[in-house]
Ligand code: SF4
């Protein structure tokens with residue numbers, strides 16, 4: 001496979017074809033923040049937290065590092081003022097939905113994001129899609145889905161399948177950057193297939 | 202809606218998964234809503250996961266997962282209609298029918314939806330019942346025609 005010479009934050013790197021900026025950055029030891037990325041899943045490009053500046057033939061543009069494939073003479077800057085500003089804004093918007101998320105708080109500290117900047121709108125879910133994708137891509141069970149659209153979009157368990165599959169799996173739980181997933185599961189269970197235990201307790 | 206009717210629609214599209222939306226639209230048209238059982242049948246027959254079917258069925262406004270009334274009332278809330286009193290019209294229709302946007306009355310006669318621009322701004326505020334513009338009459342008169 002042909003090698004592609006790129007530069008990330010001043011460090012030169014010989015990337016191989018098909019690599020994304022995020023993968024290349026990991027190789028050279030540059031950290032790019034991510035929320036919706038998980039190496040076992042197809043890249044999704046949902047959270048945009050991995051936004052970086054990519055310069056090709058003298059033109060610079062903003063791209064999602066987890067999706068963007070490396071190309072010849074690519075120059076990547078991961079911590080410019082513009083990039084930091086974008087990440088700060090994204091974090092502030094997400095914090096309005098999930099103020100208690102540990103992952104978000106850690107990033108917020110790094111980027112100086114104020115979690116009280118926007119009015120709280122606690123939906124808890126930040127739509128990273130990790131739960132939905134993990135269940136479909138890895139487990140092939142397709143128990144969780146996004147329903148509705150726009151500001152009403154939310155994740156939803158399909159109770160008929162959840163009652164059969166989830167009890168012994170729950171592998172998606174630790175993936176959720178907030179705790180929206182667990183909450184949605186408990187609610188689904190309580191409404192559709194309460195276990196004897198939770199009734200008597 | 203029985204299985205034969207669903208089969209008939211699905212067969213028209215040779216059971217191809219890529220026609221999922223068209224199939225759902227035809228079922229919606231015929232049945233006026235998409236019951237969960239029907240969605241399950243569609244999912245099985247087209248070999249599309251139920252999750253995917255649900256995602257599509259909740260995504261588009263065309264589809265309804267609850268029964269719709271025989272006569273669908275649409276009230277335009279677009280700019281022109283808003284200026285010409287859409288709020289007042291909506292309130293009056295709500296009082297007459299006893300339902301809010303997105304709801305259906307208990308005898309399944311009417312359901313009410315609000316939306317934007319029905320393409321008839323000059324006669325606003327526009328109310329449509331069953332796809333027909335209700336022009337030059339009071340809401341009460343219009344509704345009476347569909348009782
Ligand atoms: S519930 Fe959690 S994992 Fe699932 S989409 Fe929302 S934030 Fe992501």
Ligand code: FES
Nearest residue numbers: 045047048050066
């Ligand atoms: S990690 Fe790239 S968009 Fe979320």
